[in-house]
Every structure is written in structure tokens, then in C-alpha cells.
Amino acid sequence: MPNSKPASKNISPQILFDLRKDDSWLLGVASERFWIFYRDRLQFLKTNKPHDILLVTADPVEAIASVFASFLFPTRLWLGNPTWGQQEWQQVATQMQPDLIWGQLPEGIWHQEKNVGAHSCAPLPVDVDITQLLIPTGGSSGNLKFAIHTWETLMVAVQGFRQHFQVDQVDAYCVLPLYHVSGLMQVLRCWVSGGRLMLQPFRELMQQPLPEPGAGAFLSLVPTQLQRLLDAGHSDWLRQFRAILLGGAHPWPNLLNQARQQQLPLAPTYGMTETAAQVATLLPEEFLTGQTSSGRSLPHVTLTIQSATGEVLSPGQIGHITLQTNSLALQYVGAPLARPFQPEDLGCLDEAGYLTVIGRQGSLINTGGEKVLPEEVEAVIRATGQVADVAVLGVADADWGERVTAIVVPSPGYELDKLRHQLKQQLSPAKQPKHWLQQTALPRNAQGKLNRQQLQDWVQRHCEEPANPGALGATGSDSDRSR
DSSP: OOSSOOOOTTOOHHHHHHHTTTOOOEESSOHHHHHHHHHHHHHHHHHHOOSEEEEEOSOHHHHHHHHHHHTTSSOEEEEOOTTOOHHHHHHHHTTOOOSEEEEOOOTTSSOSSOOTTOOOSOOOSSOSSSOEEEEEEOGGGTOOEEEEEOHHHHHHHHHHHHHHHTOSSOEEEEOSOTTSHHHHHHHHHHHHHTOOEEEOOHHHHHHOOOSOOOTTEEEEEOHHHHHHHHHTTOHHHHHTSSEEEEOSSOOOHHHHHHHHHTTOOEEEEEEEGGGTEEEEEOOHHHHHTTOOSOOEEOTTEEEEEEOTTSOBOOTTOOEEEEEEETTSOSEETTBOOOSSBOOSEEEEEOTTOOEEEEEEGGGOEEETTEEEOHHHHHHHHHHTTOEEEEEEEEEEETTTEEEEEEEEEEOTTOOHHHHHHHHHTTSOGGGSOSEEEEOSOOOBOTTOOBOHHHHHHHHHHHHHOTTOOGGGOOOOOOOOOOO
16 A cells, blocks of 8 residues: 555646555456556557547456556547447547547447547647546437546546545445446545555456455445345345445335345435536435435535526425536537536435435426426336336327336236236326336446437337337237326
8 A cells, every 4th residue: 555645636647646656456456467557558658649549448457557647648538338339339430530549449430550640530629738538428328428527627526525425545346337437436536545446347246246345445336236236145245335336327215225224335326427426425324314315415516406597496396406516527529518517307405405316307208288207107116016127208199299108127926907006096197107018128228327218219119010019028008098
């Protein structure tokens, strides 16, 4: 471990790297490989001075070393997802032409060997004398964008995290992808604070966790991962963490209840790529006393709820979540990023400042003049215990504008009539699904976020071609039109 633990958000990358020189801070991988990769990347950047680099690798050591080395040179480092398909890469290709590629791409995207110095993409209207880290966001909806962060914006988020949890050193157990902000920020929190980072693919964690991570360590999971760990009997292992950060998608009530019964130190979070991860987080001690919100805003964030006209709403009123923070990205590639920032999420604050996220404004269903939040209906359906997963969408309807449609992954013993009867006791007629479809699995990304657009496209095709149920195995009825 280093002799001095950095504490200031203003510390420079060079000083920080000197402090941690040859430190064995990575666990679960060969830590010495990091320093070999790191020095190799430093020498390359110093010699060649590339303008735009695309990093796309499944090797976490290579990824971390490349990111850290890039902070010492004025360059743009684009983070790519090695699991992207042709559709996503086509979107990326319209936004950049890299000078070189670190990693491996699918066939037919770009030539693997790029001429260093050749640059053809338009310059961005931001400072070019600092490193820019371009982090992908929005791929699950088919609208892939890159948010442009700098060392300064990321360090604001790191310091806010440490203040919120009142910790100096951050140790973390990372099973999330490093090209995503949720994985990247775990790396930076550990690196900046003098902490240790444990790296392990989630599939390996399910089989055998790494040795004792220490009572002060943080674990970050998406809801589906937490559910699988609980089902596999890993409750004792989960209880040893300082906090289990839960984000990426809305957790269902049964999962939260199960975690509370098991006395897990859960910390439900709300954040996004644009803000360098968390902007609100519920502390574990608050969760264990029965709180069900996303917690209060972190110290570096001013969070308000505003009306459509910009008026700050009173506690309990639902409106647009609005954020002001110095951790906000400079902009998107090719598009501005509004300040204050509204991520299209609806929510409300209580008298004590605790945030409850209601749902996405863009996912609202307008049926017969009634506004329906699909996340609310999904939570009620999950709570019946009859489904393993569920998505609720609005499908165009000539009479009602949209009809509420549910796509479910049934659990053993699933009975549609019984499920619909349960919903009638808990939801108003407008919120009850009028059309039911079945699927063996729902399309979700690595963070558990549902690809609603992909489902929407399939449901629309299914409704247009009722004689051909397609690959999702659809069943159900839309005969119940009662309001």
C-alpha cells in the first residue's frame, strides 16, 4: 500500500500515479500486469501523441492501464463495449474515426491498424489541451451517445462519494464492466483513495467468491445480480460489505424485502453516465430501518424536482428530476448537455430530501386520457410472485390512443387469470394490462436496464401479424377493455 493516501479532489493524475507507483492494489488479477501495461501505454502516448483512441477490450487490466495512462496526455479516449453488435458499432462509426484502436473489433467496422496521426473526425468545441474520456450511454434504447468527461468532473464525483459515506479509503469488489460508468467509477474511487480493487467476472463470483474482501469494502450490483446471489445462497458473503450499491435498474419490492430480511447492507442508488454515476444514494443503515427511496443527494449535487415550466416543486409533488453538479459531463459528442441537467426521469422528494424515482417521462403510457407509469405496473406484477421478469409498454390503439401491454417471463405455477384478479385489487382499471404476452427472457443490458425499444418493435410486429406469434412465444388476450 502507498505511504500516503490522497484525500483532495484536486490532486493531479501525475502526483497520484507517483504515490501509488508499483503498489499491488489490484486483487483477483496479476497486479504486476497493470504496471507493465501502464508503462507501455505511457511510452506509446509520449512517442506518438494520438488524437483519438478507441479502447475496446475485455481485459480489465489493459482497460484500467489504458485509461490511467491517457490522463497524462491531451487525447480523447473513447470507451467501447466489446460485446456490441453491428448495429451499435455502426452508430459509433458515425460519431468518430479513431487514430488507433486498442483492442479487437468485429470484422468490417474499421481497419484494425490505424495510422497514428491520421485524424478525420470533426474537432469538439471543448478544450483540447486536456484528456477527454468519452463514456458510452444510451445503447440499450438504440440511441448510443458518448458523454465527455475529464479528470476534474470524475474527481468531483469521487470526492462526493467519499463524503457521502464518510470514508477515507475506498476498497471495492467490482463485477461490473469497466467501459460502463458504474465499473469505471469503482476503479477511480479505489485508485484515488489508496484503496484496493478486487476484480472478478460475475459468473466466477457465482461459483466461488474471492477471499475475504474486508468489512469496509463496497460491492456494486444490478438488481438481477443481487437476486441471483441471494438465490444461490450467498447471503453470508454479502453481509460482510460496508455497502452493496444497487443501481442500473429499478429493484422490485420482493427483492428489497428479501435483502432487508437477510440484513444486507443495501444502498439503492440513482445516477447516470452524464453525472459520473451516483447523484443520490440511500445509506445502508437507512435501508435496514425500512426506507425504500433512492436516498438523499450526494454532497456535490443539488437535486430539485421541477415542473414542466421550471418551477421548483414542493415535497411530495411529482415532477422532473433536475440536477446541478460539477461532476456533469462537458457535453455529448456532437450535442450540448443542458445545465441544469434533466435526465427525463420523474420523481419526488419528501420533507427530509429523500428521492423517490417514479419512472421515465418518455415511457409514460397515455391510455384514454389517463397517464400510466409502466414502472408502477411492473412493480405490482412482480410483487405477485407469479413472474420472473416483466415489462409493461404502451401499444398504439385506435380507441384508447395506447393500450397497456404486459410482457412476462412466467414463474412456475403462473396462472394468468389469477394474476389478473390480483391486479384488479391493486390497480385502477386504466393501469391494468389489456394485452398479455409471454417471453422466455427479456432483453436487458449488462446493468439490467430493459431494452424497451426492442420490445416495443417486437410487440408492434406481433400485433400487426397476429397469426405469426414470432420468437417470443406470445399468448394472452386484449378482450378486457373495461376502465
